Amino acid sequence: MSIKRRKISVIGSGFTGSTTALMLAQRELGDIVLVDIPNMEDPTKARALDMLEASPVQGFDANIVGTANYKDTKNSDLVIVTAGIARKPGMSRDDLVNTNAKIMKSVTQEIVKYSPNCYIVVLTNPVDAMTYTVFKESGFPKERVIGQSGVLDTARFRTFVAEELNLSVKDVTGFVLGGHGDDMVPLIRYSYAGGIPIETLISKERLESIVERTRKGGGEIVNLLGNGSAYYAPAASLTVMAEAILKDQRRILPAIAYLEGEYGYSDIYLGVPTILGGNGIEKIIELDLTEEEKTALDNSANSVKKVMEILQ
Ligand SMILES: NC(=O)C1=CN([C@@H]2O[C@H](COP(=O)(O)OP(=O)(O)OC[C@H]3O[C@@H](n4cnc5c(N)ncnc54)[C@H](O)[C@@H]3O)[C@@H](O)[C@H]2O)C=CC1
Numbered sequence: 512m513s514i515k516r517r518k519i520s521v522i523g524s525g526f527t528g529s530t531t532a533l534m535l536a537q538r539e540l541g542d543i544v545l546v547d548i549p550n551m552e553d554p555t556k557a558r559a560l561d562m563l564e565a566s567p568v569q570g571f572d573a574n575i576v577g578t579a580n581y582k583d584t585k586n587s588d589l590v591i592v593t594a595g596i597a598r599k600p601g602m603s604r605d606d607l608v609n610t611n612a613k614i615m616k617s618v619t620q621e622i623v624k625y626s627p628n629c630y631i632v633v634l635t636n637p638v639d640a641m642t643y644t645v646f647k648e649s650g651f652p653k654e655r656v657i658g659q660s661g662v663l664d665t666a667r668f669r670t671f672v673a674e675e676l677n678l679s680v681k682d683v684t685g686f687v688l689g690g691h692g693d694d695m696v697p698l699i700r701y702s703y704a705g706g707i708p709i710e711t712l713i714s715k716e717r718l719e720s721i722v723e724r725t726r727k728g729g730g731e732i733v734n735l736l737g738n739g740s741a742y743y744a745p746a747a748s749l750t751v752m753a754e755a756i757l758k759d760q761r762r763i764l765p766a767i768a769y770l771e772g773e774y775g776y777s778d779i780y781l782g783v784p785t786i787l788g789g790n791g792i793e794k795i796i797e798l799d800l801t802e803e804e805k806t807a808l809d810n811s812a813n814s815v816k817k818v819m820e821i822l823q
């Protein structure tokens with residue numbers, strides 16, 4: 512019997528793609544193929560080689576190659592899509608829709624051609640609509656096309672709660688639902704520190720400001736960077752999702768999933784709590800929401816629908 516390493520292709524070798532490739536390799540989740548457009552081929556090869564040369568120092572076994580040829584992605588188990596443009600200060604994620612939708616279509620055709628059985632995780636913004644585009648273009652079952660927003664948005668929320676309480680981030684849990692935009696829905700009622708509801712530990716006013724900072728978390732980094740957007744926490748979020756799928760961990764993680772009636776929405780990709788495992792999205796968990804929470808989720812879903820209309 513021969514046991515082979517898993518193969519993971521990362522499309523886009525920019526800030527998020529490169530950082531994700533390194534994190535995946537450091538966790539020995541598989542061999543990595545980093546792909547970019549032809550005029551980025553040499554820098555992509557250089558980044559991959561540079562990462563590979565870190566492997567003896569850090570002691571991880573993973574082959575890492577850079578390429579502009581999709582043939583090299585053949586038979587990938589998992590493909591992560593980070594290709595496209597990022598926003599600059601003053602822009603919203605939705606401003607990227609037309610450019611990135613075209614990129615999603617061409618990238619998806621190449622993915623499907625060489626890896627018809629893979630799982631796809633999409634990062635490119637506006638990510639709810641871009642995940643929908645990849646789903647439609649791929650013809651894959653919904654379980655195998657997943658978008659990343661909630662792990663990152665929840666990580667930001669957990670960071671701010673842990674800072675507020677001066678506690679370990681390890682003990683803080685939470686859930687952020689909805690689209691990956693400024694009207695995302697951090698669910699305070701389902702957030703805990705060491706099993707204690709955070710509502711009993713933090714004042715209403717402070718919680719409101721944590722929710723607001725979470726909603727604008729991407730923009731906070733865009734404004735500080737001046738040219739580009741966040742990449743360390745997004746890459747860490749993609750890595751945790753990849754690990755859940757490749758190791759069949761059946762983790763409860765928020766992910767952008769295709770909804771067919773769940774939470775009252777249909778034919779839309781939106782951030783919801785899921786069980787992520789060896790079959791991709793194995794289940795969508797439907798939480799009981801208060802009227803106020805459901806109204807907030809409706810607003811967020813409507814914003815995603817507006818962006819999807821631009822795509823029609
Ligand atoms: N969903 C989320 O939580 C997050 C989403 N993002 C989004 O991820 C995307 C990537 O961000 P960064 O890596 O910072 O951007 P970046 O500009 O550093 O890298 C993007 C890369 O994609 C490449 N690319 C463009 N067209 C391509 C194609 N057809 N095939 C292969 N590669 C192609 C570019 O050459 C570039 O190297 C952006 O749309 C950004 O908004 C970023 C952070 C978090």
Ligand SMILES: O=C([O-])CC(=O)C(=O)O
Binds near residue numbers: 597663691729
């Ligand atoms: O804000 C952006 O443009 C990138 C992103 O989605 C995030 O960091 O949450």
